[in-house]
Amino acid sequence: MISKRIEQIAFSSTVKVNQKARELRAQGVDILDLSAGEPDFNTPEYIKLAAKQAIDNDFTRYTAVAGLPEVRQVIADYLRTSYRIDYSIDEIIISNGVKHALYNLFMALLDPGDEVIIPAPYWVSYPEQVKLAGGIPVFVDTDESKDFLLTPENLESAITAGSKALVLCNPSNPTGTMYEEEQLRPLAEICVRHNIMIISDEIYSRLVYNGHHFISIAALSDRIKKYSVVLNGVSKTFAMTGWRIGFAAGPRDLIAAMGKVQSHNSSNSCTVSQMATKTALSQESKELSEMCLHFENRGKYLMERLAEMPGIECVRPMGGFSAFPKVRAWFGKQVDRNTIENSMQFVEFLIEKARVAVVPGDAFGKDGYIRISFATSMDVIERAMDRMAQALKELN
Template sequence: MEIANRVKTLTPSTTLAITAKAKELKLKGYDVIGLGAGEPDFNTPDYILQAAKNAMEQGRTKYTPAGGINELKQAIIDKLMTDNSLSYDMNQIIVTSGAKHALYTLFQVILNEDDEVIVPTPYWVSYPEQIKLAGGKPIYVEGKEENDFKISSEELKLAITERTKAVIINSPSNPTGMMYSEKELSALGEVCLEHNILIISDEIYEKLIYTDEKHFSVAQLSAELKAQTVLINGVSKSHAMTGWRIGYAAGPLNIIKAMTNLASHSTSNPTSIAQYAALAAYQAETDPTVEMRKVFAERLNALYDLIVKIPGVTCKKPQGAFYLFPNVKETASLNGFNSVDDWVQALLEEEKVAVVPGSGFGTPDYIRLSYAISKEQLVEAASRILRFVENNTK
């Protein structure tokens, strides 16, 4: 039986593939340091674990509404008001099986065949694949390194055609860790309003920022922009709950209703127990990101200082998330490799350091390094990378 055409062009997630390869080598007994993980290395806080246990003991193990339990929706509404000064009604929220599922469902309900979505590069690996699965076409606009990997309003305007349906804004960004300012978001938003383009605002890393700059959601800049934005977020990064798979979308009523209808025929509902765990996460007075931010900031500074000393490497210091995104094209060339992908493969084989090649993010001259592992491992990884570069320099 031949598989459907819609999945034939899909490429596996680069981040998941490199993580799987690292785990495979570890199982064979190799001392592998994996810098590919896109998740905090902290365990989910105890009060959230206890909430899940309580939910099970109380029999909250049944089907829930497709769009999520009302208690969690209300907690999300409260969070959006407190953190982002945004007001939503219950029917403008959908709880999903992770933020990735929110994005997938959104593309399915807004895109018709050959509709275009503007995707700034570097991009998170799943954006283009999800757009294509919905019959749409990703249109790439380069976020240049000299502009902190961000696109300008002028560059956005030049990419718009009569088929343009939406633009994705990911701030702070995966993979670069860079963040759009209020002024930059306002300029992009004005273009979207002028051309009636939906804004998809992926804010999953909003709590992980290591500078004095404030995170802004484009939706909070004006009532007009809020009406034209679908905000994507979740508890995965903020509360170390990646495996619990709880995300959400907030946006225009007609879009959220369509997403909820689709979810009712696909996932039925997000896992009931995980929803109650997420409810506890949002209702708690403690903020687990305070400690995470402190630790991540220390790791960022340590790794960044070591990476920029490696011959041929250039790197912008990120503002948020937990990734470095250095340019290693010159380094790979010094080592005699034709591509960064080949350099990455050799690094894994020779020094047992797993990094994610930038080709998966639409930028083949770069690599993504996650600092969601211990500081000691990061220092050792940087030492191995330096040794690999020095041993292979022609």
């Protein structure tokens, strides 16, 4: 009964890990969870207050499909001041999170068989959303020695007559690495030359540290901006994952087409959340800088601990709240007479022997690695690293 379209969509292997961790927890085993994809902080009080006021002021009805003009204006101002990109409000659409905006974008952009270039490791939903929209994901492997960043040569080699778009996750989930201007510009020039749309997922771009500065691809030139759609939101930046607000900014006709899709799959995003977003984006947030500092310190600590572990190598994250260490050196080792042969089996070993939950690299299209989230307290990270170090010692 299930459509072919849905049958080709994969369940993420994160589900498998979560299930295993949940089963053990139900048996009373204390599992330390480093698999989370959301900040462990609460939404700041001033944003919650804005939502309460919105309800009291009866902002409880449908809005324009693309979102309230006053909120889109605040988003336009935010993109101008924080990223130096100029958009008018008809070049902006507010959706139910970046995930929803991306879905609408692929539906609006792709014809059956269109190819979308996705550098691996990638965020889990890109390939499945491309397939849902009838497109073909074309994966380009990236190299740890180049911070997992797509190179111009790799991009050129993936381009065919069917290439329609390139997805860049900047800074990246899962690796935490980021493109600087000199790495972005040649990629953008190639896309413009080949008439390829650049889909720039910048959801982690305010959570940047270790002295790095983010630059949006759309800020590079007016010509590049015409070929770019920028996606961003409040989920990660303001610890608002449950409010479901993301937005896209790009060429007017494409944003209008996304609006057409959205008018049939959800209409406007939650009116109360839109008003909370208006406040979040229009005020300086000390909570945001505090959160960044926590992520920076936790990331630094995690890197120190991983560096002490034999057979583990990790590229230092520049933003976001995850790191992507290589664990391949442990493949071939025996655990209870079973050989570890891939990152999923390494993750199972960590759950069983260290009681630590992380995500296997193959969920992100790169076996031999694991994703460790540091969106959890320093205490949990410390204890998890102690346990992981001990389990590896016993495996040796």
